[in-house]
Amino acid sequence: MKGNELKRRYIEFFKKKGHKEIRNSSLIPENDPTVLFTTAGMHPLVPYLLGQKHPLGKRLVNIQRCIRTGDIDDVGDDVHLTFFEMLGNWSLGDYFKKEAIEMSFEFLTKELNIPIEKLAITCFVGDKNADKDEESAEVWKKLGISSKRIIFLGKEDNWWGPAGTTGPCGPDTEMFYWAGDEKAPEQFNPGDSRWVEIWNDVFMQYNKLQNGKLESLKQKNVDTGMGVERTAMLLQGKKNVFETDLFLPILKTIRHLSRKDDIKAERIIADHIKTSVFILNEKIVPSNLGHGYVLRRLIRRASRYARLIDLDKDGLNEVAKKVIEIYRETYDGLKKKELFILDELKKENEKFEKTLTSGLRIFEKEISKLDGKELSGKIAFVLFTSYGFPLEMTIELAEEKGFRVEEETFWEEYKRHQDLSRQATKGVFKSGLADNSEEVTQYHTVTHLLLQALKNNLSHDIEQRGSNITKERIRFDFNFDRKLTDEEKKKIEDEVNEKINAHLDVKSEEMSLGDARKSGASGIFEERYGNVVSVYTIGRYSKEICTGPHVENTKNIKGKFRIVKEESSSAGIRRIKGILEK
Numbered sequence: 001m002k003g004n005e006l007k008r009r010y011i012e013f014f015k016k017k018g019h020k021e022i023r024n025s026s027l028i029p030e031n032d033p034t035v036l037f038t039t040a041g042m043h044p045l046v047p048y049l050l051g052q053k054h055p056l057g058k059r060l061v062n063i064q065r066c067i068r069t070g071d072i073d074d075v076g077d078d079v080h081l082t083f084f085e086m087l088g089n090w091s092l093g094d095y096f097k098k099e100a101i102e103m104s105f106e107f108l109t110k111e112l113n114i115p116i117e118k119l120a121i122t123c124f125v126g127d128k129n130a131d132k133d134e135e136s137a138e139v140w141k142k143l144g145i146s147s148k149r150i151i152f153l154g155k156e157d158n159w160w161g162p163a164g165t166t167g168p169c170g171p172d173t174e175m176f177y178w179a180g181d182e183k184a185p186e187q188f189n190p191g192d193s194r195w196v197e198i199w200n201d202v203f204m205q206y207n208k209l210q211n212g213k214l215e216s217l218k219q220k221n222v223d224t225g226m227g228v229e230r231t232a233m234l235l236q237g238k239k240n241v242f243e244t245d246l247f248l249p250i251l252k253t254i255r256h257l258s259r260k261d262d263i264k265a266e267r268i269i270a271d272h273i274k275t276s277v278f279i280l281n282e283k284i285v286p287s288n289l290g291h292g293y294v295l296r297r298l299i300r301r302a303s304r305y306a307r308l309i310d311l312d313k314d315g316l317n318e319v320a321k322k323v324i325e326i327y328r329e330t331y332d333g334l335k336k337k338e339l340f341i342l343d344e345l346k347k348e349n350e351k352f353e354k355t356l357t358s359g360l361r362i363f364e365k366e367i368s369k370l371d372g373k374e375l376s377g378k379i380a381f382v383l384f385t386s387y388g389f390p391l392e393m394t395i396e397l398a399e400e401k402g403f404r405v406e407e408e409t410f411w412e413e414y415k416r417h418q419d420l421s422r423q424a425t426k427g428v429f430k431s432g433l434a435d436n437s438e439e440v441t442q443y444h445t446v447t448h449l450l451l452q453a454l455k456n457n458l459s460h461d462i463e464q465r466g467s468n469i470t471k472e473r474i475r476f477d478f479n480f481d482r483k484l485t486d487e488e489k490k491k492i493e494d495e496v497n498e499k500i501n502a503h504l505d506v507k508s509e510e511m512s513l514g515d516a517r518k519s520g521a522s523g524i525f526e527e528r529y530g531n532v533v534s535v536y537t538i539g540r541y542s543k544e545i546c547t548g549p550h551v552e553n554t555k556n557i558k559g560k561f562r563i564v565k566e567e568s569s570s571a572g573i574r575r576i577k578g579i580l581e582k
Contacts, residue, residue, distance in 0.1 A: 359387030377409030504539030
């Protein structure tokens with residue numbers, strides 16, 4: 001079964017089960033400040049998993065594009081990817097374990113025609129705080145799964161959350177598929193690599209308290225996840241994800257345009273350019289900060305491997321075209337932005353090509369001088385600033401010659417002018433539910449006021465291009481082509497504070513996307529929205545399509561808004577950092 005057919009069947013199956021399809025959300029999370037990119041299908045549903053009513057109801061289904069950067073250095077083997085798609089279905093306080101498991105089983109055995117003899121299950125074994133999940137195991141047995149194929153494991157394997165120290169959490173049950181050539185053994189051994197995890201049903205039934213104890217949640221949720229690439233691999237009888245129809249056409253393009261064979265290099269190029277295409281589709285451009293830094297790192301790593309296999313000069317752009325061709329059925333926005341994507345990819349590749357040769361000369365010269373086995377962090381930083389070498393590339397080059405890089409000095413130099421890029425580089429991402437504390441709720445509402453103030457004082461064409469909200473501050477990105485003057489910043493601050501002090505009511509309405517547009521509501525990443533949306537109106541001042549927590553009246557916003565920093569985020573994008581001073 002081809003990848004697109006798998007996605008189509010999944011959506012259609014759950015629609016028949018009363019689920020409403022939600023649009024694929026942006027790769028840039030709106031409600032989770034802990035991550036740079038959307039890393040799981042549950043990210044766009046953060047507010048609803050915490051109790052907010054979803055406009056489309058309690059049963060939802062979708063395909064979500066995701067990026068995880070923690071495994072970049074492992075890409076090239078059989079399974080690691082930076083971009084992937086997740087199939088997910090959710091129950092927001094509706095059905096629970098029995099129905100979720102029955103639907104998972106029916107989809108696997110009836111829609112995908114997987115023989116029951118090839119399935120095995122894990123459930124939560126229980127501990128002092130939470131009971132053994134006998135309920136899930138009994139449902140599986142009634143469906144015909146042998147008790148020898150059901151294994152109970154601990155929290156490290158069969159428990160989700162909470163994302164932080166407190167919050168929603170609960171047991172999960174995982175489904176495994178026998179991928180071996182031999183007949184599946186009667187007894188399930190989860191340590192046998194031929195048993196491959198195919199699906200995971202998470203049951204959010206507890207709330208973890210500050211003292212570590214668990215209490216039952218009033219709204220019990222189901223959150224499921226099935227990886228498209230891995231499932232396609234199993235259904236197509238392949239041994240790795242790169243042999244599936246989601247990658248093979250890309251690899252064939254690379255092989256046609258290159259002069260040397262190198263499986264690892266081909267896979268790295270295919271994965272990294274695919275991920276780069278989807279990041280560029282978000283209008284993110286290469287830079288030395290945050291999202292742009294991840295993009296730059298991916299393109300430049302692909303470019304270096306392209307040189308190793310003598311890929312044709314315009315080869316990376318041809319690879320990108322093939323990616324767009326494969327995914328345009330699922331993501332129609334890719335075709336609309338194709339010229340932008342290809343242009344930015346070409347510019348970054350050409351920029352890197354100009355400095356790569358010189359940088360490699362400097363690297364070889366410094367390596368030849370070494371008495372020991374360690375390259376100075378200062379040299380690594382020079383390679384980064386002067387020649388555009390991401391630190392990871394310098395580390396990779398050094399390791400190929402038997403050397404290591406002294407990183408501490410590099411980071412000391414680097415942290416002076418970087419924000420999130422170190423986090424991006426190290427892959428320190430913790431997916432999970434965002435903080436909906438009182439402080440975050442106030443700041444979230446302030447972003448609405450800030451956007452309207454920017455429109456009123458700078459340009460009505462201004463749109464939000466991203467935000468990151470914590471208990472301490474707002475970080476807000478918007479399209480604008482120059483630095484703000486001190487006078488402009490003062491006017492914006494004054495207008496926001498005026499509206500805070502005006503004690504304006506904040507009201508929410510559900511309406512069609514068309515009606516929301518007609519009403520004048522603004523909204524970021526418009527393609528993420530479904531047919532029914534939530535529109536938040538602040539007095540007669542602001543109207544915006546949004547999710548997430550909001551105060552009921554601006555009088556609940558405590559403190560005076562102040563812009564502490566205004567800077568460039570990337571080409572044509574400005575960034576404001578603001579606080580509420582008590």
